[in-house]
Amino acid sequence: MTSTERGSQHVQTSNEASSIYDLGYRRYEGERLGRSQAVRALYRESLRAAFGLGRSWSAKVGPAILIFFALIPALIQLAIGALVPVDEIEFISHDDYYSDIKFIMALYVGVVAPDLVGRDQRNRSLTLYFTRAITRFDYAFAKLLAMTTAMLAITLVPQLLLLIGNALASDEFGTFLSENWDQVFPIFGTAFAGSWLLASIGTLIAAQTPQRAFATVGIIVAFLLPLAIAAVLVQEIHASWADLAVFLSPMDLLDGITYWMFRTDPAPEDIIAMAGYALHWSALAGLVVALGATGLLLRRYARIQA
Amino acid sequence: MIPLIAGVTLRQVGRQRRMTMLILLGLVPVLISLLFRLTVEPIGNDYIQFSTGILATFVVPLVLPLTALLIGTSVLGQDIEEGTVAYLLAKPLARWKVIVAKVIAGWCLTYAVVLLSIVGSGGIVLFGEDAISMVPAFVIASAGGSLAYIVVFVALSLRFSRSLIIGLAYVFVWEALLAQFISGVRFLSVSAYTVGIADGLTDVEMEILDGTLAFAPAIILLVVLVAVGTWYSVRALTRYQIAERV
Numbered sequence: 001m002t003s004t005e006r007g008s009q010h011v012q013t014s015n016e017a018s019s020i021y022d023l024g025y026r027r028y029e030g031e032r033l034g035r036s037q038a039v040r041a042l043y044r045e046s047l048r049a050a051f052g053l054g055r056s057w058s059a060k061v062g063p064a065i066l067i068f069f070a071l072i073p074a075l076i077q078l079a080i081g082a083l084v085p086v087d088e089i090e091f092i093s094h095d096d097y098y099s100d101i102k103f104i105m106a107l108y109v110g111v112v113a114p115d116l117v118g119r120d121q122r123n124r125s126l127t128l129y130f131t132r133a134i135t136r137f138d139y140a141f142a143k144l145l146a147m148t149t150a151m152l153a154i155t156l157v158p159q160l161l162l163l164i165g166n167a168l169a170s171d172e173f174g175t176f177l178s179e180n181w182d183q184v185f186p187i188f189g190t191a192f193a194g195s196w197l198l199a200s201i202g203t204l205i206a207a208q209t210p211q212r213a214f215a216t217v218g219i220i221v222a223f224l225l226p227l228a229i230a231a232v233l234v235q236e237i238h239a240s241w242a243d244l245a246v247f248l249s250p251m252d253l254l255d256g257i258t259y260w261m262f263r264t265d266p267a268p269e270d271i272i273a274m275a276g277y278a279l280h281w282s283a284l285a286g287l288v289v290a291l292g293a294t295g296l297l298l299r300r301y302a303r304i305q306a
Numbered sequence: 307m308i309p310l311i312a313g314v315t316l317r318q319v320g321r322q323r324r325m326t327m328l329i330l331l332g333l334v335p336v337l338i339s340l341l342f343r344l345t346v347e348p349i350g351n352d353y354i355q356f357s358t359g360i361l362a363t364f365v366v367p368l369v370l371p372l373t374a375l376l377i378g379t380s381v382l383g384q385d386i387e388e389g390t391v392a393y394l395l396a397k398p399l400a401r402w403k404v405i406v407a408k409v410i411a412g413w414c415l416t417y418a419v420v421l422l423s424i425v426g427s428g429g430i431v432l433f434g435e436d437a438i439s440m441v442p443a444f445v446i447a448s449a450g451g452s453l454a455y456i457v458v459f460v461a462l463s464l465r466f467s468r469s470l471i472i473g474l475a476y477v478f479v480w481e482a483l484l485a486q487f488i489s490g491v492r493f494l495s496v497s498a499y500t501v502g503i504a505d506g507l508t509d510v511e512m513e514i515l516d517g518t519l520a521f522a523p524a525i526i527l528l529v530v531l532v533a534v535g536t537w538y539s540v541r542a543l544t545r546y547q548i549a550e551r552v
Contacts, residue, residue: 103478103482103483104483107478107479107483110474212471213468213470213471213474214324216470216471216474217372217375217376217470217474220474220478221331221372224368225331225334225368228363228364228368229334229338232338232356232359232360232364233338233341236342236346236352236356236359237341237342237345237346238345238346239345239346242341242345
């Protein structure tokens with residue numbers, strides 16, 4: 001039998017509607033889980049990728065080291081609480097925590113975000129995603145959600161550890177918790193708000209380029225350069241317009257949101273205190289920046305070539 | 307051959323988009339200085355404090371390393387990545403000459419950006435002041451600093467394929483982050499050498515510069531680093547096998 005004959009026979013036997021395209025491969029007959037399951041799977045896998053789970057050890061090292069660095073202040077407090085049976089030893093407080101680890105946060109976003117969104121652009125797998133049940137909006141949404149959740153490892157986890165450390169340091173664990181119940185809402189609030197703010201900016205920058213190293217440089221510069229510029233402008237230039245620079249620096253916005261939610265005041269030498277705006281303006285500006293970055297991210301994925 | 311290779315590299319790297327970004331980065335301190343000069347009526351040594359702040363905590367630890375990193379890892383790294391290094395190495399040319407040419411090219415580009423930043427911001431703030439002698443001190447010190455950074459990053463790009471990430475970790479984790487907690491880091495930090503040399507070259511009292519390296523150790527360590535880095539790069543390129551990679 002020649003190949004032509006075999007081909008014609010094949011066309012005759014198969015279903016008429018699909019006769020041209022049917023190459024005889026086995027079909028998927030199982031249940032199709034649909035769009036929501038696809039989004040959930042993308043979210044789950046992206047979150048695993050953020051910590052390097054299911055990847056080689058070299059993908060795990062960066063996030064792991066940075067998470068450890070971010071935990072160090074809380075661990076020290078925990079150690080003090082466990083060893084010294086004295087009340088009120090405050091190594092670090094909840095409202096200063098993010099301010100002390102802001103450098104580590106910038107590096108963490110710089111390491112994780114390009115890994116989440118850059119890999120698919122580099123491997124040209126966006127085409128494959130968008131031909132399935134998932135839409136462009138779903139993809140961007142799942143990636144941003146995964147990045148925000150990954151941020152909780154260096155925002156919420158250290159804060160909760162610090163709360164436990166303080167509770168252990170006090171005489172009565174239960175009394176401490178009931179007395180400090182009002183701290184719980186700001187802890188969760190700042191963790192979620194801060195994670196979203198930093199994640200949206202980081203993911204937006206990382207989505208612009210498939211080249212990982214450039215994305216990392218871009219993210220770190222985007223967080224640290226405005227911080228330095230705002231510090232110089234507010235400290236050195238005594239004009240009211242220069243004080244507005246604090247609203248352009250994401251890390252200063254995060255500090256402002258944190259002090260606002262904990263209802264405490266920043267130290268007088270703090271840039272936010274020197275700029276002199278009421279703290280709720282920082283919170284509002286943070287919301288605007290996060291919403292803007294999220295919108296731009298969705299727009300980027302609505303237009304990206306795939 | 308050295309000037310030829312250096313010239314080709316200058317054109318090749320200098321035309322890329324990252325060069326525009328780096329020049330914009332270098333212009334940020336100049337712009338801030340201009341704002342300062344236009345809006346502030348300084349009293350006493352405000353000028354010196356502002357200028358020290360810009361030069362020693364902005365230009366040297368941020369603009370200089372970032373510029374050197376993006377340029378230093380690409381002068382030779384790009385050739386290796388794209389495979390064009392084979393054509394370069396196949397020429398009857400001593401390999402140390404290639405390293406020298408690439409380092410010179412990277413050094414020129416980096417120094418151009420940093421010079422713009424230092425002369426621009428320092429000149430604008432300190433024009434007509436006695437403390438203007440700070441500016442030449444930083445100009446000379448950053449020449450050494452950019453050379454050392456370029457040598458280190460060229461060596462990194464020969465050793466690792468992901469040299470940009472490793473260099474980034476060196477600049478931001480080692481020099482910037484750990485230096486805040488471990489003061490010994492300054493003995494192995496190019497930006498600390500640069501600030502130390504600048505401090506030693508000027509009589510101007512720069513108040514925020516307590517705890518920097520003294521002039522002599524800074525310059526000795528810098529020379530040692532440049533020598534070791536160059537030696538390592540030459541050795542690595544000499545042992546580079548073309549046939550394996552192409």
